[in-house]
Amino acid sequence: MRRELLILIAAVILALLPRFISTYWVGLMTQALIFGAFAMGLDLLVGYTGLLSLGHAAFFGLAGYGAALAITRWSLDPWLAAGLGIGLSVLVALAYAPLAVRLGGLALLTVTLAFGQVVWGLATRWTTFTGGENGVPGVSRPVLPISSLDIADPIIYYWFSLFWIVLLVFLISRFAHSPVGLSLLGVRDSETRMLALGYNVHRRKVTAFVVAAAVGAVCGILSTYFNKFVGPGSLDWRLSAQMLLSVVIGGPGSLWGPFVAGSGLFIIRTQLVGETQRWVMVLGFLYIITVLVLPGGLASIPVRIRNRRISTLPSGTFDSTGGEGGDV
């Protein structure tokens, strides 16, 4: 209940935000929230289940490409196209996850990276269908059921995205705290114990992988419709890396930390001039700082503050069991 209330309060504040910021920033915030949700979904795989992926941009991009191509080539309705794109992404994840999650650690990292590169290669090489490096422009946004709301308006699109993101965050939070979510933490801690308790560990890992992919797919759709365009950038391994680092910097397993970091990193990126090369450096730098100075990520800051306040109290008889993560 408390969690859901917090989500609602955050949603209301974010809904009011466009009143106070410029149109330029409304656009930035739209995208920032999308990447926040993407990182939050990935946290279910990375923070909860303890499996690293450097390839989840593939599911973000696949959904975007699926929808964009369906709209531009077959003039499908954008609502249907969105469903198609997400469906495509989830199907590919369902096919790939059972192979990938048999591996762990570095092997999984490289195998997901390789997979992402294959999808990226397909999008850039199959020029006649995917538009190659030029991507797919001219993607139309869905028509809203309420005719007075014009989705072309940046603020309306912001609210449109916010609606889906709040729904996503709500579902992710629900999922994370459900028995299945708890079982993912169990898999992270001890696969052996989970097997001995009768859990199908392999299937749990597949579930986490696919759920993270599905969240990425929804975000990919929102991003594609925002840009009215999809290009190979949405499949780039650097996007995967940015999301993975968002989880680490935000605090794996905390959900809200990766959301904040995912949004924050996107904003930082847009404020750097001459992007690309420098961005990877900045990202690496932020990562190193986190690992050295703030090992639990952003999510550990409240815990640290609380502990500091406690340690300055006269009696030291407080037992701080308030954990790293676990709570949204």
Place this chain on the structure above:
Amino acid sequence: MFDANGGSILTVSDVSVHFGGLLALDRVTFNVARGSRHGILGPNGAGKTTLFNVITGFVSTQAGIVRLNRNDISALSPHRRARLGLVRTFQITTLFKDLTVLENALLGALVRLGHHRNALRAARDDSQAIALAYEQLEQLHLDHLADMPVQQVSYGEQRQLEIAVSLALDPQVLLLDEPTAGLSHAETHAVIDLIRNLPQSLTVVIIEHDLEVVFQLADHLTVLHYGRRIADGLTQEVREDPVVREVYLGTD
């Protein structure tokens, strides 16, 4: 013992396991009677843990058959066997270290209730599962630790928690791998009492080094030595067996 598997809940027939050139189990056969307290004895490296691994599916048999209630389960994966009621603890404590004591028991209780596939309702709001997990902790006098992360409870309490977590599944056969290893005298007695108080309907197989503990708990004994079964029978009989006295009791 000799009439095939009359009252047996678990039978191990001609099981062999090689690790490279090492024969860890050499055509081992024995039956566990329903409701019995069955001890497995043997010096270090005798193959006791390997036997548990074969029974629970963590190591696959290269030869031989494991049966539960007469059904061949040799090809089933560990989690399938656990769901059939074959639940074990580990020689080296195996728990969810970052979770609380209650959450550890809860993961067992959820499986027992069939709620473990629920993906949208908060586990914390599942009062039925929480009650079951609590009950299990209470039974082992661990309920006061419920909200502590496992990392912060003592080794002795962790050993007991491992049994509590296993019991939360309501097993048919509970396999305990050296449950008292590394425990103090008092803690050992607590665990012995705990095992004594388990319901009679539950079959317990227990690997134990401490002869005093085994003789107190077990009604049946199987003795392994270098992967071979060298004795098997009622505890009184096996105790007096000259081969066992020479090979096992002599070396201890």
